[in-house]
Amino acid sequence: MRAANTRPSLSEEARQAMAQVDGSRLIGMQRTLASFGGREDGGVAREALTATEREARRWLIQQVSGPRYSWHVDAAANLFLRRAGTDDSLPPVMTGSHIDTQPVGGWLDGAYGVIAGLEALLALDSAGIDTRHPIELAIWTNEEGSRFSPGAMGSSAFAEPASLAAFLGSTDASGVRFETERDATVAATPEALNVPLGRPVRAYLEAHIEQGPILEVSGCKLGIVTGIQGVRWFEITVCGSSAHAGTTPLDDRRDALMTAARMVARIGDRAASLEDPALRVTVGRFDTAPGAINTVADRVTFTIDLRHPEEARLAAFEHHIREIVAQGTGRCTAEVRRLMQRTPTVFADEVVSIVEAAVATSGEPSYRLVSGAFHDAMHLADVCPTGMLFVPSHRGISHNAAENTDETDLIAGARILAAVLTELAC
Amino acid sequence: MRAANTRPSLSEEARQAMAQVDGSRLIGMQRTLASFGGREDGGVAREALTATEREARRWLIQQVSGPRYSWHVDAAANLFLRRAGTDDSLPPVMTGSHIDTQPVGGWLDGAYGVIAGLEALLALDSAGIDTRHPIELAIWTNEEGSRFSPGAMGSSAFAEPASLAAFLGSTDASGVRFETERDATVAATPEALNVPLGRPVRAYLEAHIEQGPILEVSGCKLGIVTGIQGVRWFEITVCGSSAHAGTTPLDDRRDALMTAARMVARIGDRAASLEDPALRVTVGRFDTAPGAINTVADRVTFTIDLRHPEEARLAAFEHHIREIVAQGTGRCTAEVRRLMQRTPTVFADEVVSIVEAAVATSGEPSYRLVSGAFHDAMHLADVCPTGMLFVPSHRGISHNAAENTDETDLIAGARILAAVLTELAC
Structure with a gap:
């Protein structure tokens, strides 16, 4: 079903942020991130908490600078790039995803949600917008679960801090403990200040590739995600x-x-x-x-x-x-x-309707759908108003070197993300 | 279908041989053979051409003695215990089977056909019968095929000598060649004279446990096997x-x-x-x-x-x-x-009808059936009139420590075998 045009109004700031999304910069950053663990076949091998992921994290924190920015890390090694709000005591609006991959993953998957969020922050900078709430870009730890089990450790420990204790002793195939690699990863970003797990969050919106064929089949460029199966x-x-x-x-x-x-x-x-x-x-x-x-x-x-x-x-x-x-x-x-x-996750009407408003403003064809895959957003939905935004995946392929999405679709998604974050944070 | 009583007559010599079958001796020899590779759980581990099988072969040749007997071995390490005929230039009547097992086998399987054949020879000795044709007890090499592939190497090379060349290079899981173990096995029985593969055979009859449930279900003690599927x-x-x-x-x-x-x-x-x-x-x-x-x-x-x-x-x-x-x-x-x-194997009417005659004389209930499993007899059927005789297996179990057959059924089978070999060889 096409998105109903229930909330066509979008603030002037949100429109400005959307307009400042720089497609070339977005694609360039996406390709640079893919070079950390990049393979000759186009795939990416960047498993959780490896030296390769640590290098990628270091590169990410270097992409934002200036007095508005600070860096934070918590006990699950979740990393946050924080853009201050005018009332910085308010809980942050968050976006993000994960940059760890399966043993061989594609160039997008979680990395797209992180880079789209980063581009949204830079678009706000370009537009000179100050938001009331701070905005944080979250890089969640070990979403894939292929190196350490279970998956989504970072976002689930964020939502339920007591769950972290059980993760610390998880070992990879060569017997290395999660705790050891977490400590090394935290140490690799000394700029980042410690923050507690379970902080209050104003709202969370995650962009992701669909990893399924529905948008491609429907010919829609944007998926308004109403929940997770x-x-x-x-x-x-x-x-x-x-x-x-x-x-x-x-x-x-x-x-x-x-x-x-x-x-x-x-x-x-x-x-x-x-x-x-x-x-x-x-x-x-x-x-x-x-x-x-x-x-x-x-x-x-x-x-x-x-x-x-x-x-x-x-x-x-x-x-x-x-x-x-x-x-x-x-x-x-x-x-x-x-x-x-x-049990099924139902996203917050508040967030979904702002996404719909942004999509309506953009003029892109869109589709309301339920995510078939799990995402970090599933855990955030337990603690704050949450939503997701999908862009198409070629033939639904993911976790594979053949994973791909048209650049125009990646750009369209980042524009929506920038608009919605602005709307939520202003 | 019950065996039709098509040939009730059985020679006096055959009846005498049948009468001289010694059940205690048969079961005793069967249990002694099972001690070579015997396991605590009642199973037997005696894979082809191992030191364990060589010891069992040495024990077998010690069970026959006297001027009538000689020992022979061929290029496939098939071992033959030969009881001379009054016209020793005639081709032998053969019986036998194999004593190699799966990695864990039962106490009967091929070993029963060998021991029943041995008991038949001893029964002829006890009866003081001289047969016109020599009778040979064959111990075929590597029927199971679990250590060296393919199975039934010995009987197939006997029937088609050209096939041996392809077997010589077959290796077991630790890289040992069939040829090496064949040579060691031939060397372990220096009493045995070399004989060529592909010698003429008057007729072949193999006794075996059914390895299926049909006889048990039908309540019959003897299976007259008319062919192999x-x-x-x-x-x-x-x-x-x-x-x-x-x-x-x-x-x-x-x-x-x-x-x-x-x-x-x-x-x-x-x-x-x-x-x-x-x-x-x-x-x-x-x-x-x-x-x-x-x-x-x-x-x-x-x-x-x-x-x-x-x-x-x-x-x-x-x-x-x-x-x-x-x-x-x-x-x-x-x-x-x-x-x-x-293709299906059809056994010789001549042999099947003599088996029927012996069964009719014994008075045991019997059943005509087709073998579902392959046996060495399949290859012998390509070169001489061939038949098989089955005794029941408890619940059809085989290749397993739980494999078993009632002792009375084992004895009944050996009686038929002794009678038929006598009939064919006189």
Whole structure:
């Protein structure tokens, strides 16, 4: 659905900030950031809290200067570039994202949200605008979760400071502790003053590439994100009995693989039959034991990643899964285990409507959608009015050297971001 | 179907040999052989051409003595205990099987065919019978194929001597060559004289445990094996496109796992719908890439082991497989590759009818069936009149410490074997 034109008015300051976004500067900074960990294939290898990420952080803090700016870091190594407000005691308006990547990521992903935020600050400088609230650009720590588990450590510890303690002992594949690398990362930006986790925030807006195909398919340049899907993860284990492929009649088998394949097919059929465009059902893992060509499998474990923006639909499909598994065991046994659950995130009307107003002013075609992926904004939404803004991704590809977005779309997104931050902070 | 009583007559010598089978001696030898590589859990670890198998071979040749006996070995390290005939220039009647096991096997499997054959020779000795043809007990090399690939090297090289050259360079997991271990195994039995591969054989009869549940279910103690199923192996590769589980709408996916699961389910449904008790269709491997819980799979490879005693049914089901795969690709692509094909083996009427006669004389309930598994007899059937005799396996379990057969059934099988060898050799 196209954005309803519910709030066409946008302040003069917001329009000025939007006008001062410098597309060349934005793209130039985006490409420079991509050079930290840049690969010959166009991909970027910049995992969380590595020396490469520390260099990129040092480069970022050098991009802002002057009396308005200061730098801050907290106990999760979240880094904040702060542009002072005229009433600097007010809680900041925040934007940002993360600059860590998967082992091989693309040049945009979280990095786009950081660079778009940086360009918005510079646009405010160019426009000579003073905002009442301070504005902070946040670089959240370890969003990807590929080096240290779980992901989104920085933003979740910001929203719930007590969660940090459990993260400190997390180790990477070579046994290095998160705590050690956090300390080294904090030490790498000595300009940054310590700030506590869980500070009050006026509002948060994060720009990100969509990492999905919806905007591209719809031909829209901007996605007004109204929330983040809820998710439930399941692991289904089917137990049968191994048997010789040649000697065991079909009727006598307890064939875990055939049983599991039929369950997967029925789950797929049920999902398709609902014709619900917001439903996501993915069986991504299907592990078979013993996995020999001439042996009936005695054990299969498969997973389901279920997502929907509405909690009731998640619950209804979980019921379908349990029903299909219970009815489909045949001569095997089966067990459904819920591995993870996260309720849908609904973004604040206040932020969403300002984004809509900015989009309406820009004249760009836009689309209201719900994020299918998790983002740092999910955790910020627990503590302040939050929204997100998507730009398209070519063919929905992300976490991959082939990840890309048209430069004009990157620029259009930064313009909206500059306008909305100004509107929220003035 | 019960064995038809087509040839009730059995020679007096055969009846005498049958009567001299000593159940205690048979079970004692079977348990002694199981002690070479025996495990605390009752399983046996005696892989092909290991020091353990060499010790077992040495023990075997010590079980026969006297002027009638000699020992022979060929270039595939097949070992033969030969009981001379009154016309020793005639080709031998052979029996036997293999004593190598899977990494962990049971106490019976091929070892039963060897010990039953040994007991048959000793029963002939006890009965004081001289046969016209010599009788040889064959211990075939590397039937299992778990240490060196492929399996049944010994019997296939016997039937087709030119195939040996390709086996010599086969290496085990630690890089040891088949040729090296063959030489060491030949050297371990210096009593054995060299004989060529591909010698003429009068007839071959192999006793084996069923490794399937049919006899147990039918309540029969003896299986008259009329042939070995044909088999075709296939590998199906389904290619799609990896995508984010949260951001990619179901309609936009090229989901290799869901597509493959539907194919497997349809193949299973087709197999079930044919209601053909001789058909075996097994999907034993199903490998998924990238195999992450929150990523749509871009590639699945699964296998099909298809068996049937009739070539036309194999061809018809291969057609079903190709049709189901071609019609089920959806937005993915798929390819069917045939990895292996072996036409059904039909055993010689001459041998099968003598087995039937012996069974009829014994009074044991019996069942005519087709072997679902491969055996050394499959290769012997290419060069001489061949048959097999099955005894039941508890719950069809084999290649496992839990493999077992009632002692009375083991004894009943050895009695039939002694009678048939006598009948063929006199």
